[in-house]
Amino acid sequence: MxxxxxxxxxxxxxxxxxxxxxxxxxxxxxxxxxxxxxxxxxxxxxxxxxxxxxxxxxxIALPRIVEKRMSKDGTVKMLLGLEDGNIIETVIMKYHYGYSVCVSCQIGCKMGCSFCASTKGGMVRNLTAGEILGQVLAAGQLVGERISHVVCMGSGEPLDNFEEVMKFLALVNAKEGLNLSHRNITVSTCGLVDKIYELADKKLQITLAISLHAVTDESRKKIMPIANKYSIHEILNSVKYYMNATGRRVTFEYALVRGSNDTEADAHALADLLRSLKTHVNLIPVNTIKEMLYLPSSDESITRFQKILLDHGVEATVRREMGSDIDAACGQLRRSYLEKI
Known part of the structure; x- marks a missing residue:
């Protein structure tokens, strides 16, 4: 049913x-x-x-809470069970403006990014719009407050589940339902260029976030298989189209990996790529994940990287690390749970 x-x-x-x-x-x-x-x-x-x-x-099915963990910083990670027995994960983050929920859009992921735990078990299936919405509702019930912001940055590639994510955006925005402003919603993508153009034409007032994580196609291909299909140049062209169509600024996500993409040369190259776009860069110390060799950059390297971007006129902030003590990175808790059963 x-x-x-x-x-x-x-x-x-x-x-x-x-x-x-x-x-x-x-x-x-x-x-x-x-x-x-x-x-x-x-x-x-x-x-x-x-x-x-x-x-x-x-x-009338909301996902059930299978397990929840609370971080010392107040972040809550939930493992949620769906009607078909599959498990997804959702993160609740407390900010000064209220609660933000990071929702999953797929069970697993087929994008294959080497630094992400979500992709290690492969792709199971897409979530329905109601299953994505259910994560927001379950989070609100758990904290006992209205959820003010949503980020589609959990497990899965949102634009790979395009139709259901678009329906979710309509449902969560509906005044008869949660009535959440699109301006309080962020949708992340690893760079599905054709879908970025399609999203742009819908002229939604959401925030689009691009997971870039490298400054050349060659280095990006080593960590993100999608780079074999779409070049950075093609991504930047789609971003320009998106900004012109929507009037919205785009965010670039850049996970800093020690000794890999966090050099001064990388910072200068990133500034050269983005300075004409008037975008925002979100610098992310990469999460340390079991069985993976990546380590986060040092505080000194992150500060230096940010300063170079700012000096070149590229707005850049460092994402506050949240939930590191509860496996809050995408896919970590689900993976550890499945390993036990």
Missing amino acids: QNLFDLSLEELKAWFVRQGEPAFRAKQVYDYIYKGCYEVEAMKTLNASARMKLQENFT
């Missing part, structure tokens, strides 16, 4: 009409499920016929 959280209000209205019920029943159901009522029998404003039809055709 289909999960009600996969349906927009308009889709649910159309379904009720096909069942011979008035369209306003859909708004009644939406009010219930987005206020935490997941038992159809408790929806007393619906008549018995409408309740029976709902029960026969839909589930």
Whole structure:
């Protein structure tokens, strides 16, 4: 049966009409499920016929918390179980402005980036829009507060699950549901150029983040297989198109690996690539992951790298490390969990 959280209000209205019920029943159901009522029998404003039809055709399924870990910095990582038995992970981060949730868009990942634990077990399947939305709802229930920001940077490549992610963006933004502004949502990609153009044409007011992590195609190919399909030049052209189409600034993610991509020459090369774009660079000390040889850059190297970018007029910040004591990097907790069972 289909999960009600996969349906927009308009889709649910159309379904009720096909069942011979008035369209306003859909708004009644939406009010219930987005206020935490997941038992159809408790929806007393619906008549018995409408309740029976709902029960026969839909589930109201939020992911269940299988395991959760809390960091000393307040970050919470949840392992969430889906209806088919698969496991995903979601991270809740507390900031001064409220709670931000990092959601997964796929179970596993097929992009093969060498520094990411998500890809080590391969790709299982795409998540539905309702399963992505369910992570936000589960996070809000856990912390007991409204989630103010969402980042699609968990396991999987969001633009590789394009249609469901686009539907999720519509669902989470819907005023009848969570009514979360697109300006508070970030979607990350390793650089699927064709999908960046397609996303640009939708003119959404989300923030797009590009995982770059290298300054030449040759070095990028060593750590990110997608670089064999799309060059940095092609990515930058798609970013220019995106910025012109949406009026939104793009963020570049750059994971700093000790002795690999954190030299002064790398910083100067990155500045040369980006200074004309008026973008923002998010410098990320790479996570230390079991069975991988990468180590994060030293504080001195990170500070020097950032200063070079700033001196060249490229805005750059260093991402605050969060949840390192609870395997908060993408795919780490899920992988360790699956190794135990």
